[in-house]
Amino acid sequence: MDWNDNPKFIYEKEPSLDILCIDCKSFYSSVECVERGLNPLTTKLVVMSYPSDNPEERGSGLILASSPAAKKEYGISNVSRARDLPFPYPDDLIIAAPRMSYYMKKNMEINNVYRKYADENNHSVFSVDETFLDVTDSLKLYGCTTADELARIIQIDVCRTTGIYTTVGIGENCWLAKAALDLYM
Structure with a gap:
């Protein structure tokens, strides 16, 4: 290929990730x-x-x-x-009145739920109420064909376990997942 030629991207051959940005609704x-x-x-x-x-x-x-x-x-x-x-x-x-140590305890409880769906290498706590999960390799394990299906399972699990409602943004990277979350909040 000549260096002046524009490379053609074949998007179907590029790796695709399923990243969830999960936010606990009005957490405190x-x-x-x-x-x-x-x-x-x-x-x-x-x-x-x-x-x-x-x-x-x-x-x-x-x-x-x-x-x-x-x-x-x-x-x-x-x-x-x-x-x-x-x-x-x-x-x-x-x-x-705020009880920060209690909120941190609840954060750990919620993140323990997330750990059922993604290992430590695919789990990143962003803040006290937001976490990123790479669920790309978890979909088959939970019988899901899309990240949206697994996101719903996680939301139900968190709500049943802790009583906390969550919203989820889904994207191919953390930035897109966060942008998707913020777009609809």
């Missing part, structure tokens, strides 16, 4: 809901630093995590402050 608030026996998707709960022990006072904290229902009801995000919540606080709003 979900853990707090599950601990209280509440549904993490429907309960209005925020994890807030420096909450007041007195319900007559607003507190001065930063909201570290909000359940989906709290985000929707109060128009807040995970970077809101106590002043962004309606005051006096609504009766159905639960405010929890």
Whole structure:
């Protein structure tokens, strides 16, 4: 081949990986809901630093995590402050102080579920609530023909084991899997 010729890529012959980027939905608030026996998707709960022990006072904290229902009801995000919540606080709003060591324990519990589907070489913890799994070699083991099928099995396993809901992005590399996750969150 002449160096001026453009090489032709035959994509079908290129290696293809099945990477999952798994995110625990509203992780800190979900853990707090599950601990209280509440549904993490429907309960209005925020994890807030420096909450007041007195319900007559607003507190001065930063909201570290909000359940989906709290985000929707109060128009807040995970970077809101106590002043962004309606005051006096609504009766159905639960405010929890952060418990980082407990969240790390739950993270380890969830990652132990992931280890059933990918060995250490194919398992990478990205943050307290996100993990990447290369499940390329796991599909046949679990009777799956697509990564989407295995992702659903993992989601169900995590939810049954821990009560935590997850979302999954799937791609041929970590960047694409993360982009797919973020696109639909």
